Amino acid sequence: MAVLVLSDDQRRKWDSSDDALFYSQPRFVQHLDEAFRQRLTALYRERLPADAVVLDLMSSWVSHLPEEITYRSVIGHGLNAEELQRNPRLERRWVQNLNTDQVLPLDDASVDATLIVAGWQYLQQPEAIAAELLRITRPGGQVIVSFSNRMFFTKAPQIWADGSDRDHLEYVGTVLLSQGWSKPEVIAEETRHAGLAGYFGGKGDPFFSVISAKR
Secondary structure (H helix, E strand, O other): OOOOOOOHHHHOOOOOOOHHHHOOOOOOOOOOOHHHHHHHHHHHHHHOOOOOEEEEEOOOOOOOOOOOOOOOEEEEEEOOHHHHHHOOOOOEEEEOOOOOOOOOOOOOOOEEEEEEEOOHHHOOOHHHHHHHHHHHEEEEEEEEEEEOOOOOHHHOOHHHHOOOHHHHHHHHHHHHHHOOEOOOEEEEEOOEOOOHHHHHOOEOOOEEEEEEEEO
């Protein structure tokens, strides 16, 4: 059983309609700017060994993994089958609404690293997901939760919609700790705009990541 952290009010969303309807049409767009994506790929290059089994949870048509590295296996989950089919990094994939079903169809201790990019902010049962991720992760494996300051506001639970960037980092870390993950490492950085504006001090999307390991 997951250790509950959120109240019922903190789980509520402005738009309570079925998430599957919201994501029924594929969105072949980048939800985060190039500066953020470059920083994310650099983080993966640094933290993910090439022999890892990687789960890209709440994925889409891109996984942001380094192109030059071939991992042992990359598994993808999302809410839109067309987006997942378009993703060239995924060897296996499945569709599942994590707000209605938190049980992941993966064996115990079968994954080395789980990646969540701009997805945690839509979870209404994050404790159960964190507990499931702990179950499927091998000892010493990790979870990397990355996000910026963007969201679909009406689909974000109140805990996220009402919070600041600092609140978001603390919230993710608290949920992971509550389910038995290690004390998280927190990354909070500004990025430089990847285009010409970057040479004149232009900023990209801010980069936030929370990284925890299975003890």
